[in-house]
Amino acid sequence: MRKCLLFSLVFGALLLPAAALADAHSEIVGAAKHADLATQAHDLAAVRMHLHHALNCLVGPRGAGFYVHATNPCAKAGHGAIPDSNDAQTKATLEAAAAKARAGIAESDIAIAKTDAADTVALLQKYE
Numbered sequence: 001m002r003k004c005l006l007f008s009l010v011f012g013a014l015l016l017p018a019a020a021l022a023d024a025h026s027e028i029v030g031a032a033k034h035a036d037l038a039t040q041a042h043d044l045a046a047v048r049m050h051l052h053h054a055l056n057c058l059v060g061p062r063g064a065g066f067y068v069h070a071t072n073p074c075a076k077a078g079h080g081a082i083p084d085s086n087d088a089q090t091k092a093t094l095e096a097a098a099a100k101a102r103a104g105i106a107e108s109d110i111a112i113a114k115t116d117a118a119d120t121v122a123l124l125q126k127y128e
Helices: 002-015 024-039 044-059 090-107 110-125
Strands: none
Touching: 002 110, 024 044, 024 090, 024 110, 044 110, 090 110
């Protein structure tokens, strides 16, 4: 009986959709970490690289602005914090953070790009 129950639980877990196993919280933490690294970068290329990492954690591989040439540090956590979040308010805040990250990536002035990175961090901190 115990073996049957254990088998049922394991088999049932395999049938769960990937979103059920996703970890939006760790994706948010990862995005905040990389946005914070962007605020500390010494050149614009490094600011952009870390903001790409943050954006990849937020939007996931199918999201707007996902950059395939940058690492996705949250690849094993799920499909991106935005698609993996269920709460509408959380999604709206994460979308705002993604917009700030995109703005920083597009910026040519390092000081403004770092400000966008800091704004991204500020939006994500309450979800860490």
